Amino acid sequence: MRQFLIGSQTIGESSPEFQAQLERAYEQKLRPLCRCQETPVPMYIARVDGQFLIKRMPLSGRDHDAGCSSYDPPYELSGLGPLIGNAIQIDAATGAAMLKLDFSLSKRGNRSVSKTSSEQSDTVRSTTKKLSIKAMLHYLWETGELTEWTSIWAGRRGWGRVRSSLLNAARQMIVRGGPLSDILFIPEVFHQEEREGISTRRAAMLAGAQATGPGPRKLMMTVAEVKEFSQARDGHKIMVRHLPFPFMIDESAWQRLNARYETDLELWRSNEESHLIAIATFGISGVGIATIEEVAMMVVNENWIPFETVQEQRLLERLSGLKRRSVKGLRFDLSRAQPIASVTLPQAQPAPVAMFIVPTNADEDFEVALNEMIAARAEMTPWIWRVADGEMPRLP
Template sequence: MRRLLIGDRSFDEDSVDLQTFLPRAYEQKLRPHCQCREPWVPMYIARMDGQYLVKRMPLSGRDHDPACPSYEPPYELSGLGPLIGNAIQIDANGRTALNLDFSMTKRGPRAAPSAPTEPSEPAIRNETKKLSLRAMLHYLWEMGELTVWRSSWTGKRGWGRVRTSLMNAASQMTARGEELSDVLFVPEVFHQEDKEGIAARRAAALAGAQASRTGPRKLMITVAEVKEFTAAREGHRITLRHLPFPFMIGEGAWKRLIARYESELELWRSNEEFHLIVIATFGISASGVAAVDEVAMMVVNENWIPFESVQERLLLERLAALRRKSVKGLRFNLSRDQPLVSVTLPEQRPSPVAMFIVPAAASEDYERALAEMIEARPEMTPWVWRVSEGEMPKLPS
């Protein structure tokens, strides 16, 4: 259990006094501090669904004691490490400024997308100063704590909770001088009894994507779950869950999309329990048609945890049934020929565990980079599954 210092008062995190005090502390912009170790670790108060929560500052998880619920493994083990201080800059108040590698404007209402899918993976791999669209999706997922799982959460994480987590994460970010939450559109869960209210809120949220008469069109970003892809007279329609209209994509862009995300689409189609998440920049024409400009995708399991392979999905399935916290590592701008931690077990004793899955086709360079990564974090116990050697090794006891 965490003990928190707010102003000159100290609270146990499950105390009634803390819940009573948090609204006032939020209004007064008081900074909570976790007392798990000295010096005390700064945190912040977030308001979500009418509740007040004390959350850790972005990327401060490794500053907490390993026994603290707020502890997270070092971000250097994932694709996030190279981006910190470059593409992602965090100030003393936990606000994050993002440097984007994709356009948020478009000239000409009918212009074809200039780069409708992610760049080639070698280009992604070498870029540390800007966030690709895929890396933006991964960062929102990470900061929304959607990479974290405990068995006690089974059945309690649906799209409504995912949406709240994403929007709360975006509220702490800016991009090109704008609040990210002002340009991010995540569809609400549809409820028939609130149909008109949802439609009104959706129209207000999408106002920024409407075509203007003069000058470049402003684009917005959507994060949503794909329901289906269907052929159109020209190009394809992307139908998203909880939305009454499709997003259009041109034929050339569609071909590049299915080539770039062949693995994700193959995994998604293999199991009805999986979800395909899309992030896209988009605009709405004067006639009201929504069209994507650039797009990236990832596949997540039934608990909304991202994964890249059948082996990763199997590992997540095994861990999901255990009474221990697991944290999924994400690739961000890294290519698939570079190693990263698949999952970490931060509460494992006597030391946290970093779990790696080495693909069957791993090169000598991959193995060398993996060895260097493991050597650089001696405080963590490595667990390695080399797919070429057969079945999954025994999980840490």
């Protein structure tokens, strides 16, 4: 049972007073401290589906004890590593993540310039100065703790919970001098009996993307689940779930989207249980048409865990029935020619496990980078599936 220091009082998460204490602390803006270490680790309180939850601060997972449920594997095992200190800077006083973006949140003129996220380079850069829109989606997903899974959560993670997790994560992020949550639109789960309230809240949120006159105008960002694509007179429509209107995308951007995300789209279309997640910047014209300016996508499984190959999908399926926690590693802006830990098992005994999948086209540079990554994290036990050698090895 985890113990937290809130103000001057220590309380356990199984205490009958735990929720009442969290609600008071939430209202007073108190920061709970996890007592898994001799020096307690700062955390924050989030409100999700009417419940108050204690969440870890951005990039603080590795500060927790390995036996603590808030422990997270080292970020050097994923594409997050090159972004820390450059595109992502943590304010030590507030815990907020200051983000530098590689995409625009404003638009000049009326002409649509829709584009997909830039192609990943095969060149390995020592530092990444800014977040691409795809890396922004990955960072939201990771900070929202949506890369984590244990079988006890089965049936408890739907779009409502995903939305709450993403918005809570966005409140901890600063872009262009303000909270990301101020410009992030995520559709609410639609309920017929709440349609008027939902419509009112949606209109208030989308007012920031509405064109009001000539000159540069602000864009907003959306994260949503794609429902379907359809042809329009000039371009295509992207219909997303829980939203009564489409996002428009011009023909050239549509062609690039299909080429850039061919693998993700194939994985999504081949499995009825998977979901396709889109992140996009968009504006709304004077007549009320929502048009995408830049877009990226990723496919997730039925538990909303991202995957990028059939092998990762199979590994996640095998792990989904286990009670121990697994954490999916994300690529962010790393090329697919670079290795990452596909999944980590932070609570495995006697040591945390880093799980790697080596594709059939892996070259010598991939192997060298993989060996260096394993050597750098000697405290973790490596598990390696070399796809060219056949079936998945036995799980640790």
